[in-house]
Amino acid sequence: MEKEQYVCTVCGFNMVGYHPDLCPFCGAPKEKFITSEECSTRFIVKGTPVNEEVTRLNSVPALGFEHAAYRIETNGKTFWIDCPSCFDSSLKPADVITFTHHHFLGASNQYRDYFHAKVRIHKLDSAHSICRAFTFDVTFQENFVERGIEAFHTGGHTPGFTFYLFEDVLFICDYVFLKEGGMSFNPFGPQKETRECAFKIDRVLQGRNISKVCGFNYVIDYKDWKKRFARLLGKD
């Protein structure tokens, strides 16, 4: 039998198997929740190509705060980095859903069942109470490389925060926010750690040939992103 599942229309968080009074992610009242079935009738997930192998996935219309997930098709295997909040059964199946952190779990439990996908997250983030109803097949503790996708654990924004590189594309999720001409650290997290761990990100990026950056609500040229990031770190 299908478990009951609700989606918060303010933040997109999926509440699996229970109906709380307040959204455990953003605190919105239960009047703002819709059932997962209703969510799937009101929203679809749309793919927008980033390049030949990478596709941006977004709920349409935007679902609350809305965040992008990304699909990478590489050597016969399909990976998602993060997961849309809306369950759309018409999407091409994914083999692996791997997270940057525990903020954008989306409807990963449903996609896991439907696609028989393996879901991964860093061990430190898997322990957060927000993850209780979600199943992770792999809770990794080390950086890894698989089919050209490189995972780098940095912590900072969350203890298990992990960013990814695939060929010339950087997947940084919500570590930083873009604002007019500049950049700021994500304010929803420990500020000291976020700043300190940004230097780990910076070190990994040194000397890499990167052309695009995929964030939670943007895709931009690396040149532009890098300039803003350097300024944020006080490097220029």
Ligand SMILES: [Zn+2]
């Ligand atoms: Zn919410």
Ligand SMILES: [Zn+2]
């Ligand atoms: Zn986050």
